[in-house]
Amino acid sequence: MAVRHVTIPILSDKQLGRSRAKFKASDPAGCWEWQACRDQDGYGLITIEKRSYRAHRIAYFVHYHVDPFPLDACHHCDNPPCVNPGHLFIGTSEDNGHDRDRKGRTRGTFNKGEKHPRAILNEHAVRLIRQMGRAGHTNLAIAVTMDVDPSTISHILRGTRWAHVA
Numbered sequence: 548m549a550v551r552h553v554t555i556p557i558l559s560d561k562q563l564g565r566s567r568a569k570f571k572a573s574d575p576a577g578c579w580e581w582q583a584c585r586d587q588d589g590y591g592l593i594t595i596e597k598r599s600y601r602a603h604r605i606a607y608f609v610h611y612h613v614d615p616f617p618l619d620a621c622h623h624c625d626n627p628p629c630v631n632p633g634h635l636f637i638g639t640s641e642d643n644g645h646d647r648d649r650k651g652r653t654r655g656t657f658n659k660g661e662k663h664p665r666a667i668l669n670e671h672a673v674r675l676i677r678q679m680g681r682a683g684h685t686n687l688a689i690a691v692t693m694d695v696d697p698s699t700i701s702h703i704l705r706g707t708r709w710a711h712v713a
Contacts (some may be wrong), residue, residue, distance in 0.1 A: 554616045554617055555600060555608045569593070569602070578629040579606075589627035606630035607637070625650070636706050668695065673709045680704045 569583040569591070581602045582592025591602030607613070607620040610632035621643040624634040638646070668676075672693060679689045686704070690697040702708035 555595075555605060555614050558595065558605075558609065566646055572631070576633070577631070578624055578626045579631040580626070581587050581628040581630050585628060591628050591630060603627075603630050606632050607635045613637070619648060628632065668693070668699075668709070670709075670712045675704055676700060677712075697707045 565614055565683060570581050572579040583602075584592045584603070592599050593602045593605055594600075595605075601620070603622065604620045609617055615637050618637050619640055619642075620635050621638050622629055622634055622681045623636060623646065625633075625647060626634070634643075636646075676689055679692070680700075681688075681705075684692075686697045686700040689700045693700070694702055698706070
């Protein structure tokens, strides 16, 4: 299901109530993770008038009364299912990439369909993964420890991802 960035329609009270029931907001400062349907990249999805929207875009719109269109609603927390408006900012894809790079983080997923799209890897984690691989741990054991898909571990150990990390 393709999700395009389009203008968000006016939401009814019923639609607002349904969307609020689909995330956990136990800590006001923490991530509020979307508990319902997610896309292949881990972003929450909500259907309004037979069209799917990413839940964090709706959260931004509802909280700030500003439609992010045509820009992106980006995550300071780098956690795709997060819908905490305090973790979101509006920017271009380039702004989002600069924010990620400034923090030295990248998403742990590289292929559509990986099972843990929210995982975050950094250079320290990659070095640890390689150390565990040299010690004889299986890709599956490393993947469970690091909360990423085993194919991500395979890419790292073969040097097809994170090749710049020694």
